[in-house]
Amino acid sequence: MERLAILLFCSSYVLSVQCKVTLQADRPSIQVEVSHRADLECCFTPNGKKENFVWVKTSQHANKTLETHIVQDAELKEQFVKGIQCGVLTFKQAKREDTGFYRCFLNISKVVTHGTYLQVYEPLEKTINLSESVKNGILTAEGILLLLCVMLPSASLLFKSKNLNDLEKKKVNREEENIYQGLNLDDCCVGYEYDQIERPQGGYEDVGNNEEDFQLEKP
Template sequence: MLVLLVCSFYVLCVQSEVTLEPDKPSLKVEVSYTARLECCYNTSGSKEFLWIKSSKSANKNIVTHPLPDAVTENKKGESGIHCGVLILRSTTLNDTGFYRCFLNASVVFTHGTYLQVYRRLEKTIKLSESVKNGILATEGILLLLCVVLPSITLLFKSKTLNDLEKKKVKKEEENIYQGLNLDECYDAYDQLQQEHEQYEDVGSNEDMQLEKP
């Protein structure tokens, strides 16, 4: 227990001598390009450090491993700030991960930077500008036809319905007069005319005996 307390006290004292500088939270680099990662800190102790990478494995577990063979360099900034630089040349998709510096003497991890290596999307179909313009013009014509053709179809249907309605009315009128005898119509008209002539005006012939209808 005493040894554990001494070691903990030693670690806390050493850590108190280190001031971590803010790291770049993330970095995005295209495949085959060079990536430069920095971890900056201010310490009066040893400047030795080791880069640590954390990434997801095939079974989606987080795997952390050191990078002892990585290309690194030390850089001294303003106000005694020291920076460790990790250089990844010709990056691949497998270089994607979370990178931190481990300060050996202080037993401290820096904040770290997440590196994302991406591959640019390639065109599956390469078309020239003239072909693209032709496709756009064709799409415009098709869109116009999709709007005009239904309207023309509706107009023709409306005209056809009107013609059918007129034919139906004309046929009904013909059916009304069908079967009527014009001679009988004339005889009935003459009979009504004769009966009308038998009636007299009451105001002009008050003493006359009128025929009852």
């Protein structure tokens, strides 16, 4: 019962607040460079009566603790456009210390607007101020170096492969020479030559013309 009572009380409070004032959408965040102008705006629709409000800032310290205080060191303005009341917070020369979360607190309605986070940053300074011609020369040199890094290993591999092919050819030629040197042509041709074949001592005789009975010599 206690929780239900609290819930009903909160709901009735929210409804009563919404009847008094209607909040408009705020910019979630703004980024500006140091020493530049920064304009923050909170807008709402009051319920027929002008609202008094103050700007409050929530920032985080180095020890990660949050601190909320009323903004007083900036230019404050109020605007009315078609029944919408707006508060404008202006930093003519923003500083890094101005970084934080800014909201408007309405004194009569006791409502805080959605808020805007302001980030003030310092631009990166050029360590080396180079002209365009020098930059183009550096890019050209980088391209040449990149090309050499690609071509030199390829040329080295081709040269090594050529040397290996030459060594293989020399090895094959030496093996063939060794084979021919191991052969003795004189030993291969040992045998009877055609002119050295001796004829049999006895000749062949005609059997028909010889009437004597003797045995022919076989060749």
